[in-house]
Amino acid sequence: MTAPFVIIGGDAAGMSAAAKLKREQPDAEVIVFERGPHISYSACGMPYWIGGVIPSDRQLVILTPEVARKRRGIDVRIFHEVTRIDPAGHTVYGRRTDTGEQFSQPYAKLAIATGARAAKPPIRGVDLPGVFTLRSLSDGQRIHAYIADHAPKRAVVIGGGYIGVEMVEALRNLSMEVHLVELLPQIMPNFDPEMAEPVAAHIVEKGVAVRTGLKVEAIEQTGDSLRVLTNAADGSIDADLVIVATGVQPNAELAAAAGLQLSVAGAIQVDAAMRTSDPDIYAAGDCVAHYHLVLEEPAWIPLATSANKGGRIAGDNMAGGQETFPGILGSAVVKVFDYTMATTGITESEARRSNRFGRDGEFVGSAVIENPDKAGYWPGAETLTVKLVFDRRNGRVLGGQLVGKAGVNKRIDIIATAITARMTVTDIGLLDLSYAPPYSPTYDPIQIAANVAQRDLLPAQAAQPAKH
């Protein structure tokens, strides 16, 4: 009898790999070791449960261990933490997090889906009661319970990225007084400053105190409440609840200890088949670096979308398939009160920092336009801001950003698709996109931006040869 397929981690990536393995080889034995109590939940939905938009955390659970076992035949073992991989011996070792019992398990092929964890800043007080990170469903449940038990009135959110701004909105929905503190000069550093600024202003409009360029130095307990100390003279903020949303880091220690190659940001290196440097070990999800389609090198951008796809492809290849993962763009969309922000590819700032576009980024072009998202006369048309970043030498689109109160959703994915196809701004300007007054101007705002961008191409490339 051959050894089973083993998967470390029951998150979206791990369960996608397991499900794909069972679809391809229904009789295969597939064991998933998950150190926590939950598998396969919607981490991205947690701010909306905490903020009361979604009534129950049960709605966030995509698959329970019971259903995975009974309906899909996947041997899910929760409370099982793998602590060591022996690649030579094709065996994993671990202990039960509930009973402390040791276990070992031989494998034919292994997948690592250990995900990422919240990166806490090394400051005093970050582990005090009332101070939380939000990463796992258990984290979310702790915050939810704390709010229910303590009815906090004042909150500080440290970190103005995706989770930070979503938690700001959630806590504001609960009528808390909310401060958002960001170390960098702008919130939402995945966007260029001029795109993030109107959203920051909107957050202020919603009654949130936004402080950028402010470093948190410590969190202190003061009687019944907390005090967040910063590097500013007027920068101490009293709070009943503190959310630390200062980023994440890959859980790659297990892979590193097994001698597997790491990549950027300490994430696990994989090839397009999601295979690590060991031919019998695959990895997927927030613990791996993916090939970036614009940077043309590995990048670590942990997102649910690539975790799901990467897991499925790991499973396919473990089962002897040949699917490959072409790469990522870091496409993302986020709701910030009445605004939607979306991004794909690289920002102008990233392009200028890169060494790929001339000295000091001299070949980086950018076009920013504002236009109604629908026919200008349509009731409820909203101003949409579109930014395209492109290579002025060949017109190739490097990134796109959208900000607005309507029309952002899914438009970013037109740009993502165009970038994947290595289209130029000229190509985008000539795409046959749909139009009707309730939905779009005759020229989609993306195309208006592309047409503006076209004027900034270097002369040799301003005209483009016919495709037929």
Add this chain to the structure above:
Amino acid sequence: MTAPFVIIGGDAAGMSAAAKLKREQPDAEVIVFERGPHISYSACGMPYWIGGVIPSDRQLVILTPEVARKRRGIDVRIFHEVTRIDPAGHTVYGRRTDTGEQFSQPYAKLAIATGARAAKPPIRGVDLPGVFTLRSLSDGQRIHAYIADHAPKRAVVIGGGYIGVEMVEALRNLSMEVHLVELLPQIMPNFDPEMAEPVAAHIVEKGVAVRTGLKVEAIEQTGDSLRVLTNAADGSIDADLVIVATGVQPNAELAAAAGLQLSVAGAIQVDAAMRTSDPDIYAAGDCVAHYHLVLEEPAWIPLATSANKGGRIAGDNMAGGQETFPGILGSAVVKVFDYTMATTGITESEARRSNRFGRDGEFVGSAVIENPDKAGYWPGAETLTVKLVFDRRNGRVLGGQLVGKAGVNKRIDIIATAITARMTVTDIGLLDLSYAPPYSPTYDPIQIAANVAQRDLLPAQAAQPAKH
């Protein structure tokens, strides 16, 4: 002194050509002959003005002759109908529609933007008072005035395409009793039957009598009202207002009389530079056939989007530029009460009728899925139906259709972009599209359809080589 650039027709295509000419050659003389009183208006907005969504028809006017003259330096001459082109003599001849005066004008290069006109069925009574087609702004104004003057209570709309369904909604908004009569077995023949059917049911829910497979044989005046006679025993319908929306035909007679090559459907033939068979005559807009990116042959699909782009490219080339028009997909979106329908590329029916995909279309694949448009738990998530049509031999996407109450808008354009890039269903399944619970499931519904489609590929093509 050289002869000026001359453009026949002041619609979106003609004015796009004129504007591009003036941008490229600000000192050039550009004359636009328009036989009617209006230039450059939003024809697609007319049903919404008639239906009361948009308060004034002035909002539909994009550019007036005065503004075109004063601000853009375009010599717009309204009420000027060109009646003959002399290609050898580089001259156009015509008469004023207001005064009857004759005129002639030499040209250096000419653009024909004569558009299309409503195709009236050859039936008795189609010109009776109270019977209207809707194509020009003047048509719209006549209908609007007729409704204001006669307060019709019962309307029949003949033809269930884009204009037909939009007018059904407009007249229903005005509380009329509305019948929709369609000759074909289904409404919205640009969609496959199973996609159109739920929308037809929705129109019925909104209180409209929908009759398909019904041929209108005549319209009669009966006292104060009209009677629409059909081929059905129970098929005579009394009405106070009849809208004939049975399609359009290209205004290509002028071009044909000048000896220019015509293409499919009697539309004017142009190359990728929008040049006709005469090297000094260009054409653009609803009067021309465009290269179809999926059919890989000319097709006549008159839409505002390609009229604008084609006009701009004609202007660029007239000015000595080198831009080319890659082709069309017939991408379109339409609001039908609470539903949105969108399509791009070809339908399954069209693919099966074509001779490009094996005998009886044996290599035509299709995948239809239903999925929430947002995270399933998000309040207000709506069911979205996605259909992908593809070539089972190579996975190439041939078309897409979307129907739903939310999430349709702009998703179709992801498919349009993918088709333009000649992507396969596998490519679509692996696109890095954005995700957040308020906007999308983790796998976009388009990708869910693509993943279903992938299982139907013929074996040799089921796996796809890596791109990097």
